Amino acid sequence: MSGRAAYQGNMAxxxxxxxxxxxxxxxxxxxxxxxxxxYDTLALxxxxxxDRGTGDMFGYLVAQCNLQRxxxxxxxxxxxxxxxxxxxxxxxxxxxxxTIEAVDQQPAVETHWKFKNLxxxxxxxxxxxxxxxDDKVRSDAYAKLEEILPxxxxxxxxALYELLNKGVTSFYQPLTRYSYSxxxxxxxxxxxxxxxxxxxxxxGTEAIPTGLRWLREADTCAAQGxxxxxxxxxxxxxxxxxxxxxxxxxxxxx
Numbered sequence: 110m111s112g113r114a115a116y117q118g119n120m121a122x123x124x125x126x127x128x129x130x131x132x133x134x135x136x137x138x139x140x141x142x143x144x145x146x147x148y149d150t151l152a153l154x155x156x157x158x159x160d161r162g163t164g165d166m167f168g169y170l171v172a173q174c175n176l177q178r179x180x181x182x183x184x185x186x187x188x189x190x191x192x193x194x195x196x197x198x199x200x201x202x203x204x205x206x207x208t209i210e211a212v213d214q215q216p217a218v219e220t221h222w223k224f225k226n227l228x229x230x231x232x233x234x235x236x237x238x239x240x241x242x243d244d245k246v247r248s249d250a251y252a253k254l255e256e257i258l259p260x261x262x263x264x265x266x267x268a269l270y271e272l273l274n275k276g277v278t279s280f281y282q283p284l285t286r287y288s289y290s291x292x293x294x295x296x297x298x299x300x301x302x303x304x305x306x307x308x309x310x311x312x313g314t315e316a317i318p319t320g321l322r323w324l325r326e327a328d329t330c331a332a333q334g335x336x337x338x339x340x341x342x343x344x345x346x347x348x349x350x351x352x353x354x355x356x357x358x359x360x361x362x363x
Contacts, residue, residue, distance in 0.1 A: 138192040148184040202292040207313040215279040239273040285348035302327035304362035321348035
């Protein structure tokens with residue numbers, strides 16, 4: 110339906126109401142247009158949700174269309190449009206935003222950096238010394254822990270044994286997720302994630318603790334309005350202590 114579907118002086122044709130159109134300037138601009146006329150005539154001017162506006166309604170999509178009978182042969186046609194691009198009113202996109210949040214992880218206690226010098230066999234020996242059902246096997250495993258050299262490695266192994274013996278199997282390691290969101294009228298290519306970066310720049314990044322290294326997560330997209338007239342894109346990064354993201358698994362971001 111054209112934005113100029115109003116005609117005067119003939120009820121056989123649609124006539125736009127005196128108080129129409131009604132514009133609402135909220136997060137998005139909407140325009141509601143009301144027409145009166147013969148029921149059968151107005152039925153020909155009904156439109157479907159998602160149809161593109163023409164004429165004065167160019168740049169809008171139909172959000173809702175209602176045809177209401179008010180008398181046996183007369184009706185009211187109400188069409189609500191939502192703006193999908195800049196209009197003569199200078200509509201702007203929703204503002205960009207960012208979030209910084211902690212992501213709680215509970216990795217295995219033996220992956221703590223204090224035990225980075227222990228071999229896989231030494232870590233397994235700590236578990237055997239605690240978890241074996243055989244008393245002699247546990248005792249022999251502990252004796253081997255006390256023979257580990259050099260001394261700093263032995264101390265680390267015994268510290269891990271003590272933690273496991275107390276039931277400590279994981280530790281608290283908070284990661285930091287930084288997300289940046291922006292809106293666009295056109296759907297851009299989305300990044301698949303899975304690459305690492307040394308530092309971040311952008312709004313709010315100055316508040317993030319230093320020394321973190323970043324893994325990019327896959328972008329997300331949320332359609333807003335009618336049939337995705339506006340797209341909200343979110344780019345996210347996960348920050349962890351240096352060395353957390355293996356260069357063997359994650360290439361550098363280009």
